[in-house]
Amino acid sequence: MGSVSGKSGEMFISIKKNRSAYLMILPFMLFFTLFTIVPVLMSLPIGFTDFNMVEFPEFVGLSNYASLFLSDKIFLQSIRVTLVSAIFTGPVSYVLCFLLAWFINQMRPKFRTIFTLIFYIPSLSSVYTVWKIIFSGDAHGYINSFLLDTGLITSPVQWLTNGDHVLFVTIVVQMYLSLGTGFLALCAGFQNIDRSWYEAGAIEGIKNRWQELIYITIPAMSPQLMFAAVMQIVSAFASGEVSQNLLGFPSTDYKAHTIMNHAFDYGWVRYEMGYASAICMILFIIMYFVNRLASKFFSKYSD
Amino acid sequence: MSQNINSKELHMKASNKPVVKRRFGNILVFILLFAAALFMILPIYLTVIMSIKPVQEIFVFPPKLYVLEPTLSNYTNMFRICSDESVPFSRYVFNSIYVTAVITIIQVIFSSMIAFCLAKVKFPGAKFINSIIVISLLYQSNVIYIMQYIVLAKMGIVNSMAALILPSAASPICVFLMRQSISQMPDSIIEAAKVDGAGLFRICWQVVMPNQKPALMTLVIFAFQSAWNIQGGSVIFDESLKTLPTVVQQAASAGLSRAGVAMAAAVFMLVPPAVIFIIAQRHVIETMAYSGIKE
Numbered sequence: 202m203g204s205v206s207g208k209s210g211e212m213f214i215s216i217k218k219n220r221s222a223y224l225m226i227l228p229f230m231l232f233f234t235l236f237t238i239v240p241v242l243m244s245l246p247i248g249f250t251d252f253n254m255v256e257f258p259e260f261v262g263l264s265n266y267a268s269l270f271l272s273d274k275i276f277l278q279s280i281r282v283t284l285v286s287a288i289f290t291g292p293v294s295y296v297l298c299f300l301l302a303w304f305i306n307q308m309r310p311k312f313r314t315i316f317t318l319i320f321y322i323p324s325l326s327s328v329y330t331v332w333k334i335i336f337s338g339d340a341h342g343y344i345n346s347f348l349l350d351t352g353l354i355t356s357p358v359q360w361l362t363n364g365d366h367v368l369f370v371t372i373v374v375q376m377y378l379s380l381g382t383g384f385l386a387l388c389a390g391f392q393n394i395d396r397s398w399y400e401a402g403a404i405e406g407i408k409n410r411w412q413e414l415i416y417i418t419i420p421a422m423s424p425q426l427m428f429a430a431v432m433q434i435v436s437a438f439a440s441g442e443v444s445q446n447l448l449g450f451p452s453t454d455y456k457a458h459t460i461m462n463h464a465f466d467y468g469w470v471r472y473e474m475g476y477a478s479a480i481c482m483i484l485f486i487i488m489y490f491v492n493r494l495a496s497k498f499f500s501k502y503s504d
Numbered sequence: 505m506s507q508n509i510n511s512k513e514l515h516m517k518a519s520n521k522p523v524v525k526r527r528f529g530n531i532l533v534f535i536l537l538f539a540a541a542l543f544m545i546l547p548i549y550l551t552v553i554m555s556i557k558p559v560q561e562i563f564v565f566p567p568k569l570y571v572l573e574p575t576l577s578n579y580t581n582m583f584r585i586c587s588d589e590s591v592p593f594s595r596y597v598f599n600s601i602y603v604t605a606v607i608t609i610i611q612v613i614f615s616s617m618i619a620f621c622l623a624k625v626k627f628p629g630a631k632f633i634n635s636i637i638v639i640s641l642l643y644q645s646n647v648i649y650i651m652q653y654i655v656l657a658k659m660g661i662v663n664s665m666a667a668l669i670l671p672s673a674a675s676p677i678c679v680f681l682m683r684q685s686i687s688q689m690p691d692s693i694i695e696a697a698k699v700d701g702a703g704l705f706r707i708c709w710q711v712v713m714p715n716q717k718p719a720l721m722t723l724v725i726f727a728f729q730s731a732w733n734i735q736g737g738s739v740i741f742d743e744s745l746k747t748l749p750t751v752v753q754q755a756a757s758a759g760l761s762r763a764g765v766a767m768a769a770a771v772f773m774l775v776p777p778a779v780i781f782i783i784a785q786r787h788v789i790e791t792m793a794y795s796g797i798k799e
Contacts, residue, residue, distance in 0.1 A: 219627035221704045229618040233674035240651030328770035331551045346566045389718035424684035439644040468646045481645035488642045
């Protein structure tokens with residue numbers, strides 16, 4: 202285990218010394234191993250097999266991966282869609298989370314509770330019916346009705362079925378829904394900052410709110426910023442639920458078809474679990490490298 | 505809060521800018537925030553409004569932002585559709601509350617303990633466990649559910665409450681958040697407690713956790729929310745063991761023709777987590793207002 206270098210004897214003593222720590226992590230590790238680690242390890246080899254969920258998986262080597270990149274045009278398009286949507290729902294939504302949490306933190310407690318609730322409540326409810334009605338393709342939709350009223354358009358726009366608009370609509374709804382986890386963690390992070398640091402900063406000659414933000418707040422919050430970044434990466438890259446619920450499946454011309462949608466297609470529609478597993482593995486590799494990038498960026502702040 | 509004002513006053517003194525400019529900036533920020541809040545609340549507002557609209561009003565043209573003849577028929581319809589002949593609606597409510605309460609308590613306790621050890625006790629293997637927890641967040645695969653089912657089946661607990669509760673007992677998200685938060689605490693507090701002869705368990709619950717109220721309350725919110733929304737459809741077959749999300753989803757998923765019922769279901773499912781959220785938030789803000797000092 203990486204953290205210990207030296208002889209096995211030393212390690213044994215150190216393990217013995219930390220008995221109580223091992224006891225305290227035991228309950229979590231027990232269930233984590235049973236229901237996360239074991240299933241993940243069991244699922245790893247599936248990507249190299251042909252598995253239809255009825256017969257025993259048959260080993261096929263790298264052929265799933267080969268056909269993904271060589272003959273599956275829709276997969277390559279899904280990578281493109283995922284990247285485009287991740288660029289918007291990832292960084293943009295992340296900066297928004299941070300700014301919102303920062304502004305809200307400077308309010309009086311009463312307003313703070315109300316505003317935190319308003320910005321968090323969307324992540325509590327994931328009802329897509331209301332979005333279907335808002336973006337409805339006929340004149341009954343709220344957006345269409347509003348745009349027709351103001352004269353910006355002359356005929357209703359098919360938001361949910363026109364291939365030119367579906368990705369845009371998905372991104373808007375995804376951003377709306379994905380604000381929550383990171384935002385709330387950042388709010389808690391702001392409250393964790395020792396007030397005396399600001400006072401010390403004022404004495405040291407910090408002039409305005411921006412300097413305070415850059416020299417005190419951001420470094421002090423780097424753990425929460427890292428957490429929010431990971432959550433944002435996961436929700437941005439593993440998105441798919443929104444387009445599935447909003448646009449139906451598959452979306453028009455696969456224009457809003459993310460990698461997760463592709464995995465759903467092969468896993469739960471065609472029952473080709475081996476292929477679906479290979480798709481998920483590639484998504485994992487992408488997310489892993491983006492995550493490495495993010496942690497490199499944040500390790501500059503936390504020393 | 506008093507300290508917050510203090511620090512603000514302090515840096516106002518330090519700032520050379522005139523106060524008027526700062527006030528203008530505040531108003532601008534407030535207006536932007538208000539606009540953003542409006543955008544965030546609008547879909548929720550529409551959901552609530554549509555849940556009390558009679559059918560003929562939901563698809564009226566042009567669509568209205570208010571309701572003319574409010575009715576509770578969508579709610580009564582939802583209860584009627586959800587109730588099975590043999591299972592009363594209250595049974596689902598009880599199941600949901602039971603599962604949610606147990607999962608929330610287990611998750612918060614388990615993840616707090618391991619998070620404390622990972623952040624502050626440098627035991628052999630800590631780094632390895634840390635990276636596994638983050639990696640497990642990144643690995644999203646639909647094959648995992650099949651494997652989880654196999655594990656549950658091997659344990660012989662498919663179609664029981666345990667099948668809903670145990671897979672959620674360990675939440676890597678909660679550990680990650682808590683660990684990040686505890687890592688900000690100065691080591692000196694923990695060292696001092698050690699010198700006083702306190703064991704790790706006591707340090708965790710009597711020294712660290714009282715200082716981690718914001719993170720703890722965030723944990724409660726996350727845990728409650730995820731537990732409340734667990735879809736047990738694939739591991740629970742008995743009607744009497746099902747939880748609210750599964751049955752409510754069934755009632756709401758009949759396309760736009762049941763839009764009113766779907767809205768009612770959404771509002772109904774939204775209320776408990778929202779209440780927990782408000783309680784937790786107020787608790788955080790109040791405790792931080794009176795005891796924001798850490799060292």
